[in-house]
Amino acid sequence: MELNIVFIEDDIHYTLQLKKQLSDYQYPFPLQIVTTSLEFNNIVSKKKADIVIISDNTNAISPIEALVMLKQYKQQPIIIFINNIYEQQQQLQLLKSSISCTIHRSDIAFIAQTIQQQTKAVLNEKQLRALQLKFNTIINVANDVIVSIDNNGQIIAANPSFCNLMHLAVNELRNTSIVHCFEDVSDWNSLYNAIQAQQSFTSTLKNAASKPTWIEWNVTFTEDEIFLFGRNITERKEVEEVLRISEERFRSLVHNISDIITLIDANGVIQYQSASLKQIMGYNENELKGKTIFEIIHPDDLPPVLANFKELVTKGGSG
Structure with missing residues (x-):
């Protein structure tokens, strides 16, 4: 899994220090070093940024400008603010609602x-989203019907197969019994x-169909939700x-x-x-x-009956 880590910094010496520290920690992802506002704009306009490290020490792009660009491209990455002058209270106040954490520039190890x-947090979130996507994909393409209801029997969610059988959209089914x-x-x-x-x-x-739709349900539940997994057995019922x-x-x-009509097996x-x-x-x-x-055939008639029966069993047919 790839991550896009962006570091806004134009001090090459400081950048090398941070890279070395990350290397010592065996950090697996590369840092994209940004030294100008144009570079940052090119990155965030084309690809989602997972973590953005903003320094107030760079002259190329201010923290406020970086946040404006992220908002412009509807990005909400984890933001680590490296602060050089704690007295810049006004700037910190403006950043407060957006940043994840503030660290003094001198504490490079921290x-x-x-x-x-923060990288672990991003990876966990990405993995969770990937699992949810797979889960939702399976539910949405499943031929079986899947419905979740609350403890009062109100529908919380339903997959497309159930909606199609009911001839109703999921929004029409939601919150109905x-x-x-x-x-x-x-x-x-x-x-x-x-x-x-x-x-x-x-x-x-x-449903709107003229004939009933038979469903065989399996049920599982959690503390506050009941899941119904159903298979359409209408064809089987009709047979x-x-x-x-x-x-x-x-x-x-x-x-x-x-x-007299008698049914016998192959023996x-x-x-x-x-x-x-009777x-x-x-x-x-x-x-x-x-x-x-x-046992009920006369002994005189038994030989031809046995021969005929053996032929029928071997070759099949009628006689």
Whole structure:
């Protein structure tokens, strides 16, 4: 990670002293030495300054002028003011609201230590911002929906996936109750129980779409914030519903048909028998479940049945 450290000073001897002191401390970043206002303007107009060391001993650019330039380019670096004459109270008063610390020019070792300390602070802040950026990027591009709410259920923040499902902007969702997003108000109880038990729950979202949107939620929380991580399972629910309807139709068909219908697995074990089995063979529906189909076939018919069954299992097909 790079840092832009600017030192306003036109005393070469003093500059070398500070550089040597920093070198003794194994300071990893170079100092950009600025001796004129034009040089300083060129630097801060093109690149963010992380730390600016301002000396009141230079004739090239005054501390006030440097601060004006920083303000002009909307920069707010850490500012270390090296003061030569403590009696300059008026200048110090003007700088007071902007500078991070004031050090007397003669204390060059302390100046170097302060630069090191402030550098660590800048690095920590940059690393934190980088982590926050990565975190926000992951949240914003995630297909899963992410919502944070307070302990009263009011929405604090929501990622784009949730906003898209609700057909609302994040500002429209913020400070509204999560209950208003649920199709079924009782889902609030499911959320509450999930928080208490630290387990997942399922709900449907209320939105502009004509069909419900099913979400499977996982919940985590801090002292004053609850995080909901949801996955859209609408497609899975629709498939399950189609399968349920198909199974009901199949069961209704085979239950009322007069022919015997038997379902067996690849080993010939009976998985299902239709109700007509009782009328034709005298067995109840579940009486033969778990037995092999070969146990109820007449011995004279068994060889061709076994051969045909083996061929079906090996090659697949119907017969």
